[in-house]
Amino acid sequence: MNDFLTCLNSICPHIVSDEARMKVYESDGLTAKKCLPRFVALPETLDQVQGIVKLCYEHNIPLVARGAGTGLSGGAMPHKDGVLLSLAKFNRILEVDENNLLARVEPGVTNLSISEHVTDLGLYYAPDPSSQIACTIGGNVAENSGGVHCLKYGLTVHNVRQLKMILPNGEMLTIGSTAFDSEGFDLLALMHGSEGMLGIVIEVTVDLLPKPANVVVVLAGFSSIQAAGIAVSEIISGGLLPAGLELMDRLAIQAAEDFVHAGYPTDVEAILLCELDGSEDEVEEQLQRLNEILDGKITGDLHIARDEAARANLWLGRKAAFPAVGRLAPDYYCMDGTIPKRELGKVLEQISLLSEKYGLLVANVFHAGDGNLHPLILFDANKPGELLAAESLGAEILEMCIERGGTITGEHGVGVEKIDQMCLQFGSNELALFHGIKSVFDERGFFNPGKAVPTLHRCAEFGAMRVTRGKEKHPELDRF
Amino acid sequence: MSHKSAIKEIQNRVSEAYEKHNGLHIIGGGSKSFYGNDLHLDEIEVLDLEGNGLEGIIQYEPGELVIQVGAGTRLVDVIERLDQNDQMLAFEAPVFNGEATLGGMVASGISGSRRPYTGAVRDYLLGVDIVDGQGQHLSFGGQVMKNVAGYDVSRLLVGSMGCLGVITEVSLKVLPKPKCESTKGLEVSKVQALEIMNSLQTHYPTVSASAYFEGRLYVRFSGMENSVMKAARKFGGEKIDNKLWEEIDNLECFKEDHALWRLSIAPDSKLFLNDAALIDWAGGQRWLIDPDMNPREVLSASGESGHLILVRRKNKDKSDSPFHLPFHPLNPILLNLHRGLKKQFDPRDILNPHKMYEDF
Ligand SMILES: Cc1cc2nc3c(=O)[nH]c(=O)nc-3n(C[C@H](O)[C@H](O)[C@H](O)COP(=O)(O)OP(=O)(O)OC[C@H]3O[C@@H](n4cnc5c(N)ncnc54)[C@H](O)[C@@H]3O)c2cc1C
Numbered sequence: 001m002n003d004f005l006t007c008l009n010s011i012c013p014h015i016v017s018d019e020a021r022m023k024v025y026e027s028d029g030l031t032a033k034k035c036l037p038r039f040v041a042l043p044e045t046l047d048q049v050q051g052i053v054k055l056c057y058e059h060n061i062p063l064v065a066r067g068a069g070t071g072l073s074g075g076a077m078p079h080k081d082g083v084l085l086s087l088a089k090f091n092r093i094l095e096v097d098e099n100n101l102l103a104r105v106e107p108g109v110t111n112l113s114i115s116e117h118v119t120d121l122g123l124y125y126a127p128d129p130s131s132q133i134a135c136t137i138g139g140n141v142a143e144n145s146g147g148v149h150c151l152k153y154g155l156t157v158h159n160v161r162q163l164k165m166i167l168p169n170g171e172m173l174t175i176g177s178t179a180f181d182s183e184g185f186d187l188l189a190l191m192h193g194s195e196g197m198l199g200i201v202i203e204v205t206v207d208l209l210p211k212p213a214n215v216v217v218v219l220a221g222f223s224s225i226q227a228a229g230i231a232v233s234e235i236i237s238g239g240l241l242p243a244g245l246e247l248m249d250r251l252a253i254q255a256a257e258d259f260v261h262a263g264y265p266t267d268v269e270a271i272l273l274c275e276l277d278g279s280e281d282e283v284e285e286q287l288q289r290l291n292e293i294l295d296g297k298i299t300g301d302l303h304i305a306r307d308e309a310a311r312a313n314l315w316l317g318r319k320a321a322f323p324a325v326g327r328l329a330p331d332y333y334c335m336d337g338t339i340p341k342r343e344l345g346k347v348l349e350q351i352s353l354l355s356e357k358y359g360l361l362v363a364n365v366f367h368a369g370d371g372n373l374h375p376l377i378l379f380d381a382n383k384p385g386e387l388l389a390a391e392s393l394g395a396e397i398l399e400m401c402i403e404r405g406g407t408i409t410g411e412h413g414v415g416v417e418k419i420d421q422m423c424l425q426f427g428s429n430e431l432a433l434f435h436g437i438k439s440v441f442d443e444r445g446f447f448n449p450g451k452a453v454p455t456l457h458r459c460a461e462f463g464a465m466r467v468t469r470g471k472e473k474h475p476e477l478d479r480f
Numbered sequence: 481m482s483h484k485s486a487i488k489e490i491q492n493r494v495s496e497a498y499e500k501h502n503g504l505h506i507i508g509g510g511s512k513s514f515y516g517n518d519l520h521l522d523e524i525e526v527l528d529l530e531g532n533g534l535e536g537i538i539q540y541e542p543g544e545l546v547i548q549v550g551a552g553t554r555l556v557d558v559i560e561r562l563d564q565n566d567q568m569l570a571f572e573a574p575v576f577n578g579e580a581t582l583g584g585m586v587a588s589g590i591s592g593s594r595r596p597y598t599g600a601v602r603d604y605l606l607g608v609d610i611v612d613g614q615g616q617h618l619s620f621g622g623q624v625m626k627n628v629a630g631y632d633v634s635r636l637l638v639g640s641m642g643c644l645g646v647i648t649e650v651s652l653k654v655l656p657k658p659k660c661e662s663t664k665g666l667e668v669s670k671v672q673a674l675e676i677m678n679s680l681q682t683h684y685p686t687v688s689a690s691a692y693f694e695g696r697l698y699v700r701f702s703g704m705e706n707s708v709m710k711a712a713r714k715f716g717g718e719k720i721d722n723k724l725w726e727e728i729d730n731l732e733c734f735k736e737d738h739a740l741w742r743l744s745i746a747p748d749s750k751l752f753l754n755d756a757a758l759i760d761w762a763g764g765q766r767w768l769i770d771p772d773m774n775p776r777e778v779l780s781a782s783g784e785s786g787h788l789i790l791v792r793r794k795n796k797d798k799s800d801s802p803f804h805l806p807f808h809p810l811n812p813i814l815l816n817l818h819r820g821l822k823k824q825f826d827p828r829d830i831l832n833p834h835k836m837y838e839d840f
């Protein structure tokens with residue numbers, strides 16, 4: 001290891017190896033899972049990144065990439081024997097191409113700073129995770145992050161045109177291009193959501209969009225969360241494609257109101273926030289349609305926010321919902337599953353039953369238009385057993401998402417958090433293919449080892465503990 | 481035959497071919513038989529998916545914005561069903577005489593006029609089921625709009641030309657159909673046309689298609705009625721039938737006995753501006769007819785990023801001359817990754833061998 005450190009130091013001047021200073025890197029946003037790495041490297045140049053990757057490749061030392069560490073599934077949690085590679089110093093916007101509506105940026109650039117950089121040109125970068133002031137575009141690619149506006153404008157994968165990446169053997173590869181598509185298989189899509197397992201993203205070319213001329217935000221209250229769920233489907237089947245469509249339940253509304261006083265009604269069971277955008281006519285016509293669809297179904301009046309301050313105020317409660325809910329208990333655990341929208345009512349009812357069963361409060365604030373749930377489980381880690389209870393409650397929610405035809409992660413990724421639930425979502429053959437894909441890029445398996453895809457052995461152990469839906473998912477494997 | 485037994489039969493056929501190291505030529509509706517390398521048909525068996533139980537809409541609820549269909553379903557049938565609910569596939573893939581199937585649509589990955597504004601086939605694909613090169617039936621993605629569990633194998637299959645698996649089922653995100661659409665035609669020079677196309681999105685948020693050929697720039701606006709009408713008036717020019725875009729997407733504006741090349745390039749590029757018979761996709765897609773030199777050499781000399789597909793060959797052209805390779809050659813690093821992926825999905829190289837590249 002001393003030899004290794006000497007080599008590492010000779011490649012990159014910014015190496016951290018003392019425990020105290022490495023402490024800030026021991027976890028990502030999922031603070032329940034932590035681990036100190038051997039070294040933290042903060043390279044500044046492409047050569048340094050390539051050098052570090054090659055060195056780790058030669059010595060077979062695990063390498064974990066890190067953006068801002070806001071991930072919520074432990075994707076950037078370090079490996080105890082490995083190097084944590086921070087891309088924080090790659091924070092420059094390299095080029096803005098107005099003709100082709102593209103921006104070429106380094107991976108450590110924050111999501112929001114791209115939009116800020118081009119705002120004077122009337123442009124923006126559409127995907128807007130709630131963490132956008134902090135999270136990096138490299139992390140967004142690795143997680144295929146979404147945000148409030150992805151129902152209409154898509155996820156990261158829909159808004160990235162080209163990537164430059166470093167492969168595990170240190171070679172640099174460009175995938176995608178400034179054209180709308182490129183030759184061969186769609187490796188650009190494969191890289192999105194690959195959680196740092198296949199390559200280190202070193203440059204990203206994103207799509208820019210002209211800012212919509214007009215935006216309105218509408219708030220509607222409902223007498224039950226089911227009614228709000230039904231309204232979501234009706235808005236969409238009624239021909240509208242809102243720029244955002246978010247749902248908050250009573251607990252979340254109350255918490256947000258107490259925290260930021262956005263003026264939300266507190267006498268309803270649920271609210272929907274619906275953003276409509278486009279030209280002036282476009283917005284007015286959509287608004288009229290929304291009125292027709294919601295007529296007679298809401299509690300109280302529609303609040304319509306037209307000017308920027310009013311809109312920002314309505315969004316404020318939603319954006320502050322996580323920290324607001326966080327004030328209700330010492331700790332909270334944010335889950336992330338997606339379900340078909342028709343199941344919303346049933347699943348939310350189940351969640352409230354689970355909440356009673358475990359004696360833990362659960363608040364719901366989520367991307368309703370996409371069916372992407374974010375149950376926030378409130379607990380106190382200092383009370384014995386509560387963290388475990390919160391984790392079990394979360395796991396039950398995820399399993400329910402699969403049963404209802406959904407998925408265990410809509411946007412936060414698998415990381416270390418949901419690795420067991422991967423065994424429920426996929427069969428052995430699919431998992432084997434995932435490992436196969438990984439080996440094509442990273443034969444030695446030293447990029448972010450142990451994350452995102454469980455070994456079949458692990459699934460067998462996990463499966464021995466439970467049998468889902470009456471049938472075993474991996475019957476061919478030995479039980480332990 | 482039921483969907484289930486259809487899949488079983490495909491699995492049997494593939495397993496058998498795997499055992500015998502026999503190649504399989506996968507055919508859906510046969511609508512794109514001109515696309516890709518010729519297969520050496522004397523050496524391989526045909527796996528014809530036509531009418532063998534893979535057709536039909538499995539699940540569709542308009543409020544979900546998702547449709548799940550058997551891969552043998554005809555695209556025209558899906559479009560019609562969506563149309564009844566005022567919804568659509570927003571990438572406008574070609575239907576080619578009504579023969580195109582959903583499996584072929586995903587495997588070829590060809591998108592139509594709306595592409596630069598609302599996205600490509602890959603952008604709307606949510607899940608696929610496939611039979612891989614060992615006869616295993618695998619399932620990826622699903623029927624929900626956001627899903628980051630596991631690698632995105634679904635999207636990887638788009639444009640893979642059947643080389644990675646026999647697609648048996650497809651789930652797609654659909655969109656509400658615009659209430660109103662209007663196409664206008666305006667006489668301008670090529671240079672002006674490109675400039676206008678490049679800036680359309682900024683000035684006309686309702687733009688949903690743009691193309692230039694035979695001295696005219698055609699633009700379509702889509703959205704709510706008033707905004708579309710206003711945009712169309714502001715743009716000027718002459719009113720054109722919206723059918724134009726179907727004709728373009730189905731390549732009906734090109735005669736069949738010519739070599740037809742498709743260049744995909746940054747929309748503001750000046751490359752082949754003069755030689756292109758048709759420029760669409762905001763400038764990002766250019767069509768060349770019977771070029772007298774290898775256009776790939778021109779592209780590579782320019783240093784610009786982009787790629788060329790020989791979409792349709794002249795009958796007499798042999799596909800083994802480098803000038804006539806349908807798909808753009810891969811650089812060595814990419815080729816290596818492609819070979820590796822192919823091995824994972826199809827270890828004995830039996831699915832559509834050499835359809836895409838000579839190497840596999
Ligand atoms: C309060 C809060 C709100 C959030 N809201 C949302 C939301 O609305 N939508 C959403 O999708 N997510 C949300 N997230 C999750 C998180 O912000 C995203 O997953 C984000 O994309 C992570 O970016 P990061 O830079 O922090 O990445 P990290 O956490 O540092 O890393 C995430 C993963 O990416 C890998 N990685 C990072 N950089 C690179 C690179 N350059 N090359 C290769 N791999 C790399 C890491 O190895 C790791 O696996 C939220 C998180 C918080 C804390």
